[in-house]
Amino acid sequence: MLRDLADADWTRRDGLAALTAALGADNIRWVGGAVRDGLLGVPVHDVDCATVLLPEDVIAACKRAGMRTVPTGIEHGTVTAILTDGPVEITTLRRDVATDGRRATIAFAQDWRDDAARRDFTINALYAHPETLVIQDYFGGLDDLREGRVRFIGDAQQRIAEDHLRILRYYRFQTRFGAALDVEAEEACANLAHTLKGLSRERIAAELLNLLALPHPGATVARMRMRGVLGVILPETCPAHVSALERLIAAESAQGVAPDPVRRLAALLPPSPEVAETVAARLRLSKAQRTRLVNAAERSDSDSADPKALAYRLSPELAMDRLLLAGVDARMLKDWSVPVFPLKGGAIVARGITAGPDVARLLRTIEARWLAEGFPGADRVNQMLAEELGTSAFNFD
Known part of the structure; x- marks a missing residue:
């Protein structure tokens, strides 16, 4: 009503x-x-x-x-x-x-x-x-x-011929408001899918991301692929990627994470940085969007070993993208603030190490230990420094 x-x-x-x-x-x-x-x-x-x-x-x-x-x-x-x-x-x-x-x-x-x-x-x-x-x-x-019916005004094919972007708008509105499919609209979108090639990449990207930002676009995206529409704008996508999108949507919902269109776009692509770069360029994505898409494409099985260490190296947002795409619980990162490494090069120089490669190497070594131990406080870091300085490589006594 x-x-x-x-x-x-x-x-x-x-x-x-x-x-x-x-x-x-x-x-x-x-x-x-x-x-x-x-x-x-x-x-x-x-x-x-x-x-x-x-x-x-x-x-x-x-x-x-x-x-x-x-x-x-x-x-x-x-x-x-x-x-x-x-x-x-x-x-x-x-x-x-x-x-x-x-x-x-x-x-x-x-x-x-x-x-x-x-x-x-x-x-x-x-x-x-x-x-x-x-x-x-x-x-x-x-x-x-x-x-709950999304229906074109007048003849569906004629309305699409007037503005080809209406194909993608139809799928977005169908996802938001549609309870039943309109046969005429579905057929017209499939028949005229090739016309999307004539549109600017920016308009396509905007509509695609708006669709992916909706709470539950999985069924619509699957239908777009089946009807040959998705292949025109995202030829890199295969059925397995559509299934990956469905799993991602389920993971976001289960973990109380807000839908994110760039993360969901990553699910529709193979985990290849080269492919991600190509798609980002083709869709004219912003620099920040391109960074996220490429980072997500660099995901690996080792990401889930230590989610907080991953978030420290990348950022909580980029780490959550990778973890959610892998189906890993990322809730520990939702309100987590990235800690600051409490050791600076000056503290090492004050211990008698000449500024240069040795200082940088010590910083990397101790930071790795700090990450492995779960971000302990400054007292423990100072103890790590003393331990490292006591090794033969840095024993100046």
């Missing part, structure tokens, strides 16, 4: 009431994710607004009301109003004039249905009046939301 939108906290934000007063209640509608999630009782962060007003009129009306605006996408009709309780994107109603699968040429419109018709899924084309909260639903989105 869908909730009453009036019960959604976001509908009572002071900033939205002020925006409604500035633009006129009959000129705007709340639209998209905020409406959909509000009806489902899901927490809402961002609110989007559709309007019959042109961007310049939106800017002028906001200025008269003392609201700052930013032209975040004004060439597409989008202005962002900076409100006290969060920014709101305000977009003039649009209709598509031409599309090529990657971008669309649009024209401004005055008809709410025209704007709804260019959206991707029925559940994303729900418009709420800002005062009455009455829903305008042109394509059966309310019924689809009730039944």
Whole structure:
């Protein structure tokens, strides 16, 4: 059963009431994710607004009301109003004039249905009046939301042909909201999977990581591989890797570890640093993401021998990636702070060792012993130093 939108906290934000007063209640509608999630009782962060007003009129009306605006996408009709309780994107109603699968040429419109018709899924084309909260639903989105069905607006193949990224968006939304598969959507995504090759790597990476960040994407990823979609964007993945993802998701859940999309991407790849580097470059991952992906690919059976020593050498985050991928209990690292090695080179020089290779070698030797003994305190480290200095290699008496 869908909730009453009036019960959604976001509908009572002071900033939205002020925006409604500035633009006129009959000129705007709340639209998209905020409406959909509000009806489902899901927490809402961002609110989007559709309007019959042109961007310049939106800017002028906001200025008269003392609201700052930013032209975040004004060439597409989008202005962002900076409100006290969060920014709101305000977009003039649009209709598509031409599309090529990657971008669309649009024209401004005055008809709410025209704007709804260019959206991707029925559940994303729900418009709420800002005062009455009455829903305008042109394509059966309310019924689809009730039944857990993710359905393209109109002909699925045509909608994908307009924007190929909708294939990956379909799988992400199906994972979040779908209780049953829509046959037309499934077939269209499989038939047009090859068109994903024409998209920018950044757009593909963003959608893939958003999908992998969801709580339980395993079944969806398995279906993507079976239908030939995953192989287009991640040809390195085989059935065994999909099974590895399922095991990782189970380990995260059992250990109370939050889902992480980069860690899950690592599960879908062979444990090869070279492959990880290739995939990171192809998907244009950030430097930090690339580091994590490559580190995870360097995992080995010896990692589980001493998890805290591994975390000391790498970092708790990188160590947790490796341990979880191996199915090892990593909970001891969740709130663990990396200890500081209590010995410095100056303390060794003060004992009569000339600064240089001997000092560095002593530091490495004692640090290894410190790790092996589980990070003892400074007194024990000083004892280790005395022991090492008492060996023949460093006996200067």
